[in-house]
């Protein structure tokens with residue numbers, strides 16, 4: 552079976568009826584780039600940068616971060632979407648600087664973009680490193696946990712300010728650097744039409760989107776039986792995000808685990824997803840399914856799934872689209 556998959560490495564990722572679907576990788580460590588390359592991915596759709604801050608007391612300075620981003624840029628062909636710091640909640644670090652008082656609800660507290668906008672100096676250091684790295688390859692910046700337009704606008708204003716700073720210093724960066732929002736809070740999915748004019752792209756983070764939509768703590772074993780990517784509320788939020796991006800003409804990808812899971816590949820195609828970012832080990836199997844799928848047929852079924860309010864029909868359509876265990 553592995554050998555059959557290997558043959559898929561160099562064939563294009565297109566549906567049976569000829570629609571190209573972009574397959575990207577999620578990476579955490581610069582060393583993961585070897586796996587992304589090994590499966591012939593078109594680039595990196597999520598580079599988690601938290602590892603730079605983990606297992607140490609201090610925080611990495613601009614040059615250390617710049618070097619880390621540069622090593623990824625040099626190892627990957629294609630665009631690289633680098634996510635700004637997503638610390639807090641399920642991603643804790645030792646640094647005394649970042650560790651605040653223990654909140655009652657860490658997942659609802661000071662994490663990700665909220666932390667970065669509060670500790671602006673921390674954010675500036677990373678954004679300057681990202682901007683400088685953008686001079687050397689196709690880098691995109693992705694903001695995690697956006698829950699309102701103001702956060703997106705504040706982050707963009709800061710990036711513009713730092714661009715001017717770098718210009719004054721005579722340092723190079725990509726003037727066209729794209730800045731996108733992760734859609735992983737239900738409010739962001741519901742307000743996607745309002746965010747879209749201010750984002751260069753969206754990336755759906757289903758791990759958190761499912762957690763927040765269904766009120767299921769993603770790290771609590773007691774309730775994980777309720778963690779359901781197929782819940783109609785989750786599917787509707789995914790659909791709304793994709794549709795908002797399409798209306799505005801910006802790319803929408805998915806970088807949560809759902810995009811890695813072959814049980815959901817056809818369903819996501821049916822909802823209109825055209826960019827998947829996943830663990831490198833899933834790329835070839837997802838590509839195989841894409842090549843066997845007729846997009847026009849799937850989209851028609853997906854539209855029916857969104858339009859109907861009959862629970863039995865919803866269930867039947869999900870069963871038709873998702874590859875569920877017997």
Ligand code: PEP
Pocket residue numbers: 597599637735755756757758759760806807808
């Ligand atoms: C997500 O929430 O789906 C996601 C990709 O981010 P993380 O798992 O790092 O929170």
Ligand code: MG
Pocket residue numbers: 695735756758759
């Ligand atoms: Mg997330």
